[in-house]
Amino acid sequence: CADAPLAVTVGNDGQFRRFTAVLSIPDVADDERFATNSARVAHRDDLVPLLEEALSARTAREWQEALTEEGVPAGKVAGIGEGVTLAEDLGLEPTVDVQDREGRTVGRQFRHPARWTPPLESPTVAPPQLGQDTETIVAWLREPRHRTVRT
Template sequence: MHATIGILAALHHRDLTGTGQHIEVNLLSSALSGLVNHSSAYVAGGDVPHRMGNAHPSLFPYEPLPVADGELIVIAGNDGQFARLCEVLGVPDLPGDPRFARNQDRTAHRAELRPLLVERLATRTKKDLFHELLAAGVPCAPINTIDEGVAFAEEVGLDPVVVVGEGDAAVPTVRHPISFSVTPPRYRLPPPGLDAHGAELRAWLAAPRG
């Protein structure tokens, strides 16, 4: 990702100035950049994070929580979202509890709050909760298996599967994730068989170069 961004930035600079440049990217710097919340907390404040699984160190709830048929990532990033979450779950009095009134309170008392939320979540399916919480303005997402993920992409209109090739050579595959308004991806050819286009490739390789 960082290499691609760097290349695109250098190409833009070249288009503006006519001058190229050398780009270097290393995995460690990319990893520290990707861990921006944790790495910045350390370099700016000396705070060394500890293992929390998929939980967030400074927000709660902001993690996968068990529901009747799996897990749902539930995010209450502010007090309003938490209040709406509690309304959907049928526990509207929770935000009035001093332990849970503000985000810093919920984070400090997550051990007491988590089972109260899980008790209500466990009675509902992730699909029902997903639609109801989104309608209420509470960010959430189900944790899906691959087949459920494909079905979910179809449900929201992403058309995740395309057929490449024709006839007996047709192969279903995953749609390219980037959409272009002028130059959309084409899916003309299936994955090549053994030595497919071999003659053309060998001829191209053997052709003299100016």
């Protein structure tokens, strides 16, 4: 697009026809090289420049709104920060504060995207520093119940 990449999902020939209509190039859908999904795949090298030229006329956000309104799934390709902001705007709570072992907040981490019913507690303790728990783990492994007996 004029300002950023756009992801578009055209899942069938009807969506492709709506897609080209929104882009103001409806004759492309009538071209036998692009009339069906298999034909579009076979002639991708001819199709891509036509779509890129049409999409360069507007911003990704403008195309996203226009295409979505016509039932063609589309969205601006975003970076991680933009994705987090969008998730927050949608009320999805994508991050969680994490604390050290003394309960002090030391940062934020991504929350697991799955939600469980009934809800599970999300871990809120920061991962240990390299080597922080070595002595505890080695002692635990030395307990008799963790020894493997080879015969």
